[in-house]
Amino acid sequence: MQNNQYSPADIETRLYNIWEKNGSFQPNMDLSEKAFSIQLPPPNVTGTLHMGHAFNQTIMDGLTRYHRMKSENVCWIPGSDHAGIATQIVVERQLGEQGISRHDLGRAAFLEKIWAWKAVSGSTITEQMRRVGCSVDWSREYFTMDDTRAAAVTEVFVRLFEQGLIYRGKRLVNWDPVLGTAVSDLEVESIEEQGSMWHIRYPLADNPKEALIVATTRPETMLGDVAVAVHPDDERYAHLIGKQLILPLTGRTIPVIADEYVDKAFGTGCVKITPAHDFNDYEVGKRHQTELINVFDLTAKVLRNAEVFNFSGQQTDSIRLPEAYAGLDRFAARKQLVADLEAGGFLAEVKAHTLMTPKGDRTGSVIEPMLTSQWFVAMTAAPQQNCPHPEPQSEFTGMSLAQKAKHAIDSGQVRFIPENWVNTYNQWMNNIQDWCISRQLWWGHQIPAWYDDNGNIYVARTEAEAQRQAGENIHLRRDEDVLDTWFSSALVPFSTLGWPADTAELRAFLPSNVLVTGYEIIFFWVARMIMMTTHFTGKIPFHDVYIHGMVRDHEGKKMSKSEGNVIDPVDLIDGIDLDKLLIKRTTGLRRPEKAPQVKKATEKLFPEGIPVFGADALRFTMASYASLGRNINFDFKRAEGYRNFCNKLWNAARFVLMNIEGKDCGQDENLPLAFSFVDEWLISRLQQTESAVTQALDTYRFDMAAQTLYEFVWNEYCDWYLELAKVQLQNPDEAAQRATRRTLVRVLEVVLRLLHPIMPFITEELWQHIAPLANAKHSDSIMLATWPQANPAKIVQPSLDKMASLQDLIGAVRNLRGEMGLGMGVKAPLWIEGDAAFDDFLPYLPLMARLSQAHRTDRLPENNDAPVAVCQGARLMLQVEVDKAAETARLTKEAEKLQKAVDKIQTKLGKPGYTDKAPAHLVEKDRAELADLQEKLEKVAAQLQKYAV
Incomplete structure (x- = not known):
């Protein structure tokens, strides 16, 4: 490893470019393999990455990388939404600064301006997705107004009209008098x-x-x-x-x-x-x-x-x-x-x-309920079957669109996670109204309908087809309205897979496995995707709908530019100094008078700007927040802890490499290996960790996966095993050293694979160095390596128990040092009065408890005023000069604590009928605990008696 310190800027962009160049994100299209697919909720082409995107993209990418490592045929399709109203407003404002309106330009010239703007600015969010590490198949990227999607939108509109499910009528709609268009409830x-x-x-x-x-x-x-x-x-x-x-x-x-x-x-x-x-x-x-x-x-x-x-x-x-x-x-x-x-x-x-x-x-x-002529999709009417393109035959055939959306949920084919969102879904569906799909805009899918001079309507795929319907010499004009943005986005489960053609992608990836989205668009998008997909393909669009909460600031407030509490995920990844941050946050506010408030809030939250965290620390932070259904109060200080976690992992890898490179790490299976109980403990815990992380990811509990990995890597691998390994590497037995080096590198290699779905960059960088030494590099990238599988046969319970005893013993000695006020630089000999079972612990104690040496004896030295602690049935004594008064006070306090515990259990056991009615194993447990406490109390009392002499 060239870098002694972890520097995300040195690895993230470089690695992502390699992945993309090598086609690592593309499905293998082996239809014999199990498929896993996921649809990206298409972000607005006008948008930039916000914390909500960073959150759900962490979940989606984590799932994608997890299933890719399980050797599945994985496809994650990216795309962006043309965002009719938002995009038109952006370009109209730009023209307004030049004193030009869209009406001055005319429709064709205005649309050319929008397409030109989209070409320059429209890919901002996709580039930011790369910064987060999204492993989407960019070769399949779509735009909801590209030619392929436009053809699908037109086909759907015409078929729905033929089936009697699209009509034009005068109804009450939300009307924005400034925009001059109908708008959805979401707007x-x-x-x-x-x-x-x-x-x-x-x-x-x-x-x-x-x-x-x-x-x-x-x-x-x-x-x-x-x-x-x-x-x-x-x-x-x-x-x-x-x-x-x-x-x-x-x-x-x-x-x-x-x-x-x-x-x-x-x-x-x-x-x-x-x-x-x-x-x-x-x-x-x-x-x-x-x-x-x-x-x-x-x-x-x-x-x-x-x-x-x-x-x-x-x-x-x-x-x-x-x-x-x-x-x-x-x-x-x-x-x-x-x-x-x-x-x-x-x-x-x-x-x-x-x-x-x-x-x-x-x-x-102010929105005005307005009676206007609009196009609608009928939600409760049954489709006509005697038409040129009837719906495909399936269990959904003949149902209304609303019935299809209900049946998919009621039958259990589509499930919500958490399941309580089914209630919200059903409430909307039970009160559903026909869907107003027309908008009085210029930017969007223009409605494929033409009118003659008598007001007759001709719906067709092309103007030529409409003319054939009307007859020769009939003057036609096209409807100027465009479709609601949600109409085209409702089709993405199948329009992105080649529909209406029968493609290999449709057969492989529909339905997709899971949709990850926010609760606010359950009706506007989720329900409509279910309606459209079941209606046009006979299949559900996805199996699971994972609903996540809203990302709020650390105080639980909604993030808003005008409040000054917005955090740009890319700023967290790259870092930004305060001056640039202030300029960024106060420029372009909708309400410029809010600038002083925004400046003050920014200086309070980030007095020194935002340091570099890197994508992995941000992703791990998001994963740790991913409790099902809960809103997220994002505190960037939590990200600091996970940046430290990245540093910890980096330094651990450096330690391993320094101790194994050029040495025998057990690659040759024929050479003897002498595993210690410490090695077996770590290997056992690794199996349990593998099982727990797999279970967490299978149930969308990214928070549990992150917590499990954090505790194993930081506490058990780094804080315990790496320190104990320093002792084992000094063992003159080559077979023992070989076993330790093998454990060091192989456990780390597996840990990197377990971490990869959440932290892709640092794990790839380290894996390239670690995997060859662990005999594990069977692919060019960790993302194509095999997902770890737990092996219960490798769980050695006696070693787990023995390690627990060692940790307990080390903790007792550390407490004894603390109670005696021994400084870090003070080393004293430790005497253990206990049986031979403690001999295996002696080599580890000097390093782990800062001792000059550790001895086991059948009896502690006599006439010694040193304090004594009790642990694991043994008496521990640090042989140092003792402050009798202080030690008497400590022991008195310990005796009082033990006596309270004894009294509590004795009271419990003494309750009338308890020992007869309570389960026998609980009674036995209480009696065993009482005997242990009484033994400890006797030893403390004896020590107090010694000081009293």
């Missing part, structure tokens, strides 16, 4: 704000002096009210159900209706129903078949003429709205409406109210 943030609750009088039409008081947080939508609802069991209003109310400021009348949606105890118990501008009201209106009155245009300004629709989406009428509000922004209209209500005597009172306001996560604008 809406609910922000707690302080607002008002306006209590408005709705007079009875037949008796205007009497009124119902309606409370609302959105008075501007009252222009679209179609009813006031009360609970059918509310006695206060039972006599008014069916009567007409005057809608203030409009002159319209609306009915009082009864619906159980109303909470009698909230507010006045009267709720205004505005189906075109509230999702709950939409459902109430649908039950009562009211009209839907849309009062806003797509920029959220009040219309001059409100549009009236029925629930079939057909416009049936229009209503002239009061001139005072026409053209006003919704919030300006609110202000004017409230003033007019007050002037007209309709405003009963205004109360402060805390409410959750839905806002677009990209623009911060």
Whole structure:
């Protein structure tokens, strides 16, 4: 090894380039072998690596490397998502800085700008994945808008339309007035704000002096009210159900209706129903078949003429709205409406109210429920089978998409880990609505639908095909909308494997073994992948769904750039000084006024910047946090401990190499080997460690695998065996030395393989030096080496017990030294009064307990004031000048402790009926423990008596 010190920068990029160049990440495509595959949740092309990515990629790569070492046909497919809204916003902002809008450029030129931006900046996150060590098959990398995926998306859309599962209709959707598009629930943030609750009088039409008081947080939508609802069991209003109310400021009348949606105890118990501008009201209106009155245009300004629709989406009428509000922004209209209500005597009172306001996560604008024409996928309808491309025959055939998604879970074919997420999944599926898949954007998969001048729709794979459907000389225009980003990402389990062709990859890697993802997209992505994959292939997309928690800061707060608590994983890998870190964190904030707060938080958290940790320390930290289903409070100081672990491993390898290179390490199986009980103990513990780590990885318990490996490597191999080996290497018996060298190198070689899935770089670097000396280098890379298999026959229980006794003895001597106040440089002889069983321990004690020598005797020296400790039935004495007062105090304290333990067991055994009713083995255990304690107490008492003379 050239480097005396561990330096991740010297090995990580170099090794990754070698792996990638050698094709080490690619599957062997031997279809006779067991396959293991995994799909990477495609990160946004606009994105950069964050701690959540580092966490789930550590898990995914760990699984991939583990199964590759098990000689399976392993395929981990990488890709990135075109991220429709996010990407379009990035490029539009760049154009805005030049005073240009996308409309100035036109659609074709604007899309050229996006593709150019993607070519320059879009691979940032994939390069960062390389820094983390992700062993994905880059030769199969995809982009959700590349030609292959675009063809699959079009094919899926056309087939779903042919099967009657895609339709166009007018429905209520989340609408972002700034972006001018429908958005998904995932793109809406609910922000707690302080607002008002306006209590408005709705007079009875037949008796205007009497009124119902309606409370609302959105008075501007009252222009679209179609009813006031009360609970059918509310006695206060039972006599008014069916009567007409005057809608203030409009002159319209609306009915009082009864619906159980109303909470009698909230507010006045009267709720205004505005189906075109509230999702709950939409459902109430649908039950009562009211009209839907849309009062806003797509920029959220009040219309001059409100549009009236029925629930079939057909416009049936229009209503002239009061001139005072026409053209006003919704919030300006609110202000004017409230003033007019007050002037007209309709405003009963205004109360402060805390409410959750839905806002677009990209623009911060208030989301408006808007009645618009969109494309939808039917979730609960059965597919038509008499069509050109019916669904394949399988157990899922004939089910609706929602039924398919439910059946895959209910039948146990797809399981959630932890399983409690099934409840969340089922809750969503039981309340599922048709999926709005159209977006009013330019960047994305343009919907393959064309319209003639009469509004007839032609869905086709190409414009030529649409023209054939319409007939010659029929003018067609293509739908300008694009598909929801989740539509194309729902197809990745099979679109990335060559579908619709019947490929070897589809046969080998579908279904994949596991999907690793966050809980927030269970419905948006996980459920939809199950729907689409079962529908188009007849197979489930994956067997296991491993749901991990959110990575938060060390105080449990959500990581946010504006809070200054975001940690860039690459900064942890490479390190960064404080000045550069401050510039990085305060530049480009959405809210520049937050810069001082971010600066202060950064200086507090990283007063000297971030030191170099390396990818392996970061990955081991993430693995150690991977408890099933829990959020992760990431403390970078924990990473410091695992960076020290890397140093420990590096130094251990250097020690081994210095002691075995050029020497006989037992490669020749014909030469004799004399294994000590210490060697057998380590080999036994290695078998147990192999078994525990394998079990942990098989059950996705990376935290347990990391803990097991850490304890074995740091405590048992480094702190114990390496020190004991120093003694054994001085043994004049060559067979004993050979056994020790063989144990040193072979256990280390196995440890490196066990660690490799979590810590790929340092293990590869060390393995290249260690493996040839351990007769284990059967491949060019550790990632292709065989996964260790535990051999129970190598577990020697007597050696495990004997090592436990040695550790206990060494601990007792160290405690004795501490109690006597002996400094590290003070060495004293140790006398052991015990039987011959202690002779095997004597060679190790001087080094491990800092003694000048160790002797066993049948009787301790007489007339000696040295303190005595009791361990393993033996009396231990360090022969040094004794402070009688201090030693008397120590022994008195020890005697009191022993007496309390004796009293406790005697009380237990003395309880009436205990010895008769308790299991015999427990009673026997208590009696044996009591006898041992009493023996120790007698020896301590004898020592005290000696000092009292």
